[in-house]
Amino acid sequence: MTRCPQCRTTLLQGTDTCPLCHCVTEELTEGEQESARMRYGGGAPYPNARRRQRLIHLWLRIILFAFISSEAILIVINHYTTPHVWWSAITGASFVYGYLFLLYWVRRDSGFAAKVGLQMLFTMILLWLIDRFTGDYGWALTWAIPGVILFGDGMVFFLMMLNRSRWFSYTLLLLVLGVCSALIIVLDIVLKSKSILLPIICVVVTGLYLIGTVLFGERAVSRELGRRFHV
Amino acid sequence: MPKHGKKLKKQPAWAKLDNTALLFPVISREGMSSVYRISVTLTEDVIPDLLQQSVEKVLEGFLMFRMRLRMGFFWYYFEENDRPVPKVREEEDFPGAYINKSRNNHYMFRVTYYKKRINLEVFHALTDGYGGLVFLKELVYQYLRLAHPDDLAGEKDRISSGVFMDQEDSYLKNYKKGASHDTAYGSRKALVIKGETRPKGEMGVVHGYFVIDELKAAAKKYGLTINQYLVGNYVYAIYREYLKGGPSKLPISCCVPVDLRARYESHTMKNFFVMIAARFQPGEETVSREEVLRLVAENLKEQMDPKNLDNILSYNVSNEQNAFLRPIPIFIKNIAIRHVYMASADTATSTMTNVGNVELKEPYRKYVEHFYAMLAMSRGQNIKGAIVSYGGTLVVTFTSCLTDLSIQKRFFQSIAKDGAEAALETNEYIPEEGEEEQLIYRKKKKEKKEKSK
Numbered sequence: 001m002t003r004c005p006q007c008r009t010t011l012l013q014g015t016d017t018c019p020l021c022h023c024v025t026e027e028l029t030e031g032e033q034e035s036a037r038m039r040y041g042g043g044a045p046y047p048n049a050r051r052r053q054r055l056i057h058l059w060l061r062i063i064l065f066a067f068i069s070s071e072a073i074l075i076v077i078n079h080y081t082t083p084h085v086w087w088s089a090i091t092g093a094s095f096v097y098g099y100l101f102l103l104y105w106v107r108r109d110s111g112f113a114a115k116v117g118l119q120m121l122f123t124m125i126l127l128w129l130i131d132r133f134t135g136d137y138g139w140a141l142t143w144a145i146p147g148v149i150l151f152g153d154g155m156v157f158f159l160m161m162l163n164r165s166r167w168f169s170y171t172l173l174l175l176v177l178g179v180c181s182a183l184i185i186v187l188d189i190v191l192k193s194k195s196i197l198l199p200i201i202c203v204v205v206t207g208l209y210l211i212g213t214v215l216f217g218e219r220a221v222s223r224e225l226g227r228r229f230h231v
Numbered sequence: 232m233p234k235h236g237k238k239l240k241k242q243p244a245w246a247k248l249d250n251t252a253l254l255f256p257v258i259s260r261e262g263m264s265s266v267y268r269i270s271v272t273l274t275e276d277v278i279p280d281l282l283q284q285s286v287e288k289v290l291e292g293f294l295m296f297r298m299r300l301r302m303g304f305f306w307y308y309f310e311e312n313d314r315p316v317p318k319v320r321e322e323e324d325f326p327g328a329y330i331n332k333s334r335n336n337h338y339m340f341r342v343t344y345y346k347k348r349i350n351l352e353v354f355h356a357l358t359d360g361y362g363g364l365v366f367l368k369e370l371v372y373q374y375l376r377l378a379h380p381d382d383l384a385g386e387k388d389r390i391s392s393g394v395f396m397d398q399e400d401s402y403l404k405n406y407k408k409g410a411s412h413d414t415a416y417g418s419r420k421a422l423v424i425k426g427e428t429r430p431k432g433e434m435g436v437v438h439g440y441f442v443i444d445e446l447k448a449a450a451k452k453y454g455l456t457i458n459q460y461l462v463g464n465y466v467y468a469i470y471r472e473y474l475k476g477g478p479s480k481l482p483i484s485c486c487v488p489v490d491l492r493a494r495y496e497s498h499t500m501k502n503f504f505v506m507i508a509a510r511f512q513p514g515e516e517t518v519s520r521e522e523v524l525r526l527v528a529e530n531l532k533e534q535m536d537p538k539n540l541d542n543i544l545s546y547n548v549s550n551e552q553n554a555f556l557r558p559i560p561i562f563i564k565n566i567a568i569r570h571v572y573m574a575s576a577d578t579a580t581s582t583m584t585n586v587g588n589v590e591l592k593e594p595y596r597k598y599v600e601h602f603y604a605m606l607a608m609s610r611g612q613n614i615k616g617a618i619v620s621y622g623g624t625l626v627v628t629f630t631s632c633l634t635d636l637s638i639q640k641r642f643f644q645s646i647a648k649d650g651a652e653a654a655l656e657t658n659e660y661i662p663e664e665g666e667e668e669q670l671i672y673r674k675k676k677k678e679k680k681e682k683s684k
Contacts, residue, residue: 007640008647009439010654019437019659020640036654040440040624041600044272044348046658049325049433057431107261109331114302165313166243172304220242227245227310228303231557 001033002026010036012043063102067095113159117173120152124180142193145184146202152177153206168220172228174210181206243311244294245301248356250402250548251502255356256300256307257568262431264329264607265355269363269586269619270348271371272601277344278378283319285373286342290316292390293366295358295398295500299337305561307356312337319343322350325434326658327607327630330354342370347600349374359502360586360604361490365394368591375598383594391592395498402503405495406548407541421484421510421580423611424473426633437639438603439627439653441646446625449649453521455528458585458618461627462487462531463524465583465616466511468641470523474513482512486582487531494540505543507534508579520645576610583616596622605630614638627653 002011002025004018010028017024028036071092078088101119108115124145131140156174160167181202188196214221248256259265290296298309314336322345330341330352339354340363351367358366369390376383429435443457450460462485469483470476488504497503509527518526533539550556556564589602603626604617614631629639643653 004655007644007655008652009643010652012440012654012656019655019657020636020643039442040654041272042347043438043440043654043656044270044346044601045656046436047322047345049323049658109260109329109333110302111333111337169301223242227301227308229305230247230303230308231305 001028001036003028003032010040012036012040013045060103060106064099067099071095113170113173116152116155116159117176120148120155121176121180124148138191138193141184141188141191141199142195143198146181146198149177149181149184149202149206153209156209168217168224171213171217171221171224174206174213178206178210243313245311246298246309246398247400248307248309249400249501249503250551251359251504252356253307253551254568254572255354256302257565258572258610259329259354259356261329263609264327265609266327266330266352266607267355267360267363267604267617268326268350268352268607269360269367269602269604270350271367271599272603273347273349273371274598274600275378276346277349277374279319279321279344281377282342282344282349282374283316284377285370286319287316289366289369289373289390292369292396293500294396295362296338296340296366298339298357300332300339300354300356302561305558305564307561309357314338317341321345322348325432326350326436326605327352327434328432340366355502358500359488359490359504360584361492361503362500364586364589364602365500368589369394371599372592372595375595379598386592386594396500397498398501399497399499400501401491401495401497401499402544402548403552405491405497405544406552407545408549408552420481420577421508421611422469422473422479422481423577424469424580424613424633424638426613426635428613428632429634433632434608434658435631435633435636436605436658437629437631437636438656439629439639439643440601440656441625441627441651441653443620443623443625445651446646449646449651452649453524453528455524457625458487459528459531460524461585461616461618462509462583463527464520464642464645465581465638466509466527467520467523467645468638469580470511470513470518472637472641476517477513478515479513482510482580484511484578484580485509485527486579488582488584489535489540490587491540491544494537505540505547506579506582507531507539507543509534573610576612579612581612581614581616582606582609583618585618587619589619589621591621601626603628608632 002014002016003009004011004021004023004025006021006023007018009018009020011018011025014027015025071088074088074091078086104119105115110118127140127144127148131137131144152173156170156177159170159173163169181199185196185199185203188199193199255265294311297312299312299314301308301310317336317338319342322343330339332339332354335341339357341350341352343350343352349367349371351363351370353363372386372391376386376388446457446460450457453460453463455463466483466485469485474483486506486508488506491503491505492498495503509530511523511526511530584604584606586604591599599621601624602619602621604619605628606615606617607630608615613633614629617628617630619626619628627642629642631639643655646653
């Protein structure tokens with residue numbers, strides 16, 4: 001133990017300088033130390049937490065650096081091999097999507113179902129935008145987005161099986177998929193899409209899944225929805 | 232009561248969030264964790280296995296702490312969590328680090344240990360300092376019963392009698408419709424303490440241990456309570472060190488949470504407090520410490536008026552109870568809540584909370600040395616203070632994301648001038664690997680040398 005003559009404080013960790021005023025401290029005698037221990041107790045040290053913090057940040061930076069340098073190399077290759085087709089823009093976008101995806105799954109603090117739901121919603125919007133800005137052929141609404149919704153149905157089933165004691169907690173995700181499938185078919189009809197076979201399959205499958213869940217789930221589902229929609 | 236960690240067949244219990252808790256899920260993230268820590272230092276090193284057993288056992292009795300946060304369409308809510316109790320770990324992060332619920336089995340608290348210290352870190356949506364302290368005390372009792380079965384054989388192996396498990400929303404219960412909405416929350420911006428910050432995620436901690444009797448005597452000199460005296464000195468330290476005793480367009484505003492349980496005869500385990508703010512407007516002329524202490528004390532006294540507390544409570548709840556706001560989907564509400572928070576956060580310079588005096592049952596006291604609390608940083612508040620007293624010692628803990636410690640320095644120096652000298656401990660000084668062993672070796676060598684003489 002030491003004492004700071006400037007702050008008039010006892011330093012339980014016995015540092016050579018005061019952590020507050022940086023004045024050189026004076027060492028306490030055995031008797032003074034005993035007396036200080038009687039007055040204040042012994043204190044408790046802290047671990048070195050800096051190392052762990054820096055390690056996490058370091059890994060994220062390494063991945064970001066790898067993505068940036070890979071993309072730079074690909075741009076150079078693209079420039080010297082096929083300068084008329086800028087395929088490196090697609091790889092660049094993929095790296096950005098990949099890194100954001102990584103950050104989202106690592107940092108986003110929500111349940112698995114919420115992460116899956118948001119990810120699917122984001123994917124649907126992205127697919128629609130890609131279609132819209134690459135010629136508006138309508139493939140997003142006729143098969144890509146319904147495909148994502150059907151994949152989502154499968155995902156919900158998988159999650160319900162995986163977490164059987166709380167299967168009803170995925171009802172809201174299923175409901176969102178149901179609303180999305182209904183919206184898609186409405187959009188397909190309004191925009192007079194050429195083929196609406198997959199959207200119809202999507203509505204039927206999701207609708208039946210939803211009705212089945214509500215019918216067989218009985219009170220478990222109604223209570224879950226009661227909690228989720230309490231005003 | 233379900234055996235913990237086993238899958239529940241029945242429907243889970245659920246609860247609405249209290250008025251204060253509504254804010255935290257919206258604003259919390261890495262860097263603004265809304266987590267507070269209450270720690271206890273024992274007289275012996277913590278045994279991890281026993282601590283794990285203790286957490287599992289105590290958690291069975293505290294439904295409030297077994298909750299997980301879920302998102303509804305209109306509001307967040309709590310739902311009973313049947314996942315395994317998170318592993319008690321050795322402390323390896325900075326205090327008040329964000330609790331990533333999805334990596335914590337969705338529990339909203341964390342128990343860590345380091346040498347003699349047990350830390351309980353709680354997400355503020357769950358409960359306030361009172362609730363955290365009740366849980367920690369029971370955890371310590373349970374741990375000590377397991378660690379000293381012979382010595383504590385006479386103690387009953389269950390939650391102490393007299394502990395309330397009440398989960399009422401005391402805000403709603405005591406809300407008076409139509410009460411005056413003149414609140415202590417001014418819309419006026421307050422001074423923000425800025426400076427060089429520590430790397431993201433790092434937080435500096437300074438504990439100051441005071442002998443309560445000395446502190447009482449020092450406060451008495453000014454005719455103040457200990458709380459008024461400490462808050463006053465803190466405001467003065469900011470005034471002297473950050474403003475260098477000069478004028479400021481913006482006032483120094485130090486928020487002080489007020490526990491409402493005594494006033495409303497509540498025993499809820501949920502949050503139940505309001506914030507008042509000690510304000511000091513520095514002018515052209517330099518103000519003495521005595522004057523700052525007097526002004527702050529008067530300011531606090533005025534706001535502690537029961538009618539004012541009623542008004543703050545009613546104002547806070549009135550927004551939640553608004554029939555037009557309730558049915559708005561949560562993602563829209565979140566934007567509004569975040570916006571309101573951002574605006575209100577600028578009205579506070581810092582926070583100093585007093586968790587109160589901890590009392591332990593007699594047979595356990597000899598195993599416990601200290602209790603202390605600390606707050607995580609929030610928007611616009613780069614330094615905060617927390618006070619806890621136990622067994623004749625009062626611990627003031629400053630947490631800060633700034634590298635400069637001059638405010639803390641001025642605070643302890645000022646109080647030392649009044650005769651209450653503190654013992655300090657920080658997380659700044661960490662012995663390098665092997666250094667601790669070397670120190671022990673050197674000490675032993677010195678002792679040997681002295682003996683041989």
